Amino acid sequence: MTTLVIGANGQIGKQFCELSQQAGTPIKAMIRSEEQAAWFSERGIDTVIADLEGDFEHAFEGCDQVAFTAGSGPHTGPDKTLMIDLFGAIRTADIAKQKGLSRYIMISAIRAEQPLEAPAKMRPYMVAKFAADAHLRNSGLPYVILKPGRLTDEAASQQFASSLEEAGDNQISRANVVQALLHVVQTASLINQEYVLLDGKRSIEEIIG
Numbered sequence: 435m436t437t438l439v440i441g442a443n444g445q446i447g448k449q450f451c452e453l454s455q456q457a458g459t460p461i462k463a464m465i466r467s468e469e470q471a472a473w474f475s476e477r478g479i480d481t482v483i484a485d486l487e488g489d490f491e492h493a494f495e496g497c498d499q500v501a502f503t504a505g506s507g508p509h510t511g512p513d514k515t516l517m518i519d520l521f522g523a524i525r526t527a528d529i530a531k532q533k534g535l536s537r538y539i540m541i542s543a544i545r546a547e548q549p550l551e552a553p554a555k556m557r558p559y560m561v562a563k564f565a566a567d568a569h570l571r572n573s574g575l576p577y578v579i580l581k582p583g584r585l586t587d588e589a590a591s592q593q594f595a596s597s598l599e600e601a602g603d604n605q606i607s608r609a610n611v612v613q614a615l616l617h618v619v620q621t622a623s624l625i626n627q628e629y630v631l632l633d634g635k636r637s638i639e640e641i642i643g
């Protein structure tokens with residue numbers, strides 16, 4: 435069961451690839467350039483070069499499921515939000531479905547379903563996540579949608595909460611998201627589920643099962 439990691443060169447992507455490799459969980463890292471490949475080959479991780487704004491069908495070769503951790507990031511405008519967070523995500527789900535992959539795991543965002551409640555600057559991004567999630571739910575592809583809060587660079591506490599009320603705060607470390615993502619990737623029985631992820635006081639098994 436090989437997982438195509440889309441956005442593998444990102445902050446969550448790299449941590450996830452490294453942890454998966456250490457755990458012996460097969461992955462293929464989708465990256466954007468040859469220069470990025472050295473970090474992965476030094477760790478024995480397979481890579482494929484592809485861009486969400488171009489042709490990327492070849493990246494799915496030999497893969498059974500997808501983990502989407504890509505994002506246009508905070509330093510680009512709404513044009514990239516449309517092309518990567520929205521259309522890129524939609525196209526990857528369509529290709530995963532066409533190719534008969536067994537599951538698609540999406541890193542979405544907490545409250546993506548309520549873009550008007552986000553600060554004005556964040557709303558186009560939230561709309562993109564909202565629409566990409568809706569497309570995935572309706573795709574017919576088995577899915578898991580993870581909805582982290584604001585991401586931090588703290589170490590993994592491996593302790594989670596599943597609601598703002600429980601957590602008392604809207605944040606989670608990228609390292610904790612990576613732990614949760616690995617748990618989902620390794621648990622094939624999780625199908626058509628959605629989980630809010632925040633730093634908290636419970637194990638991932640208590641939050642996700």
Ligand SMILES: NC(=O)c1ccc[n+]([C@@H]2O[C@H](COP(=O)([O-])OP(=O)(O)OC[C@H]3O[C@@H](n4cnc5c(N)ncnc54)[C@H](OP(=O)(O)O)[C@@H]3O)[C@@H](O)[C@H]2O)c1
Pocket residue numbers: 440441442443444445446447465466484485486487502503504505506507518522541542543544582583584585608
């Ligand atoms: N920041 C937050 O507080 C927050 C909250 C909730 C959810 N999220 C979501 O969490 C996920 C990952 O976060 P992160 O901090 O790891 O992000 P990140 O470090 O910015 O990584 C994003 C990755 O996406 C890749 N990417 C961008 N455009 C691409 C394209 N056209 N084709 C292929 N790959 C492309 C980037 O590639 P390069 O390395 O080549 O640039 C990068 O590796 C994203 O889905 C984001 O929407 C973020």
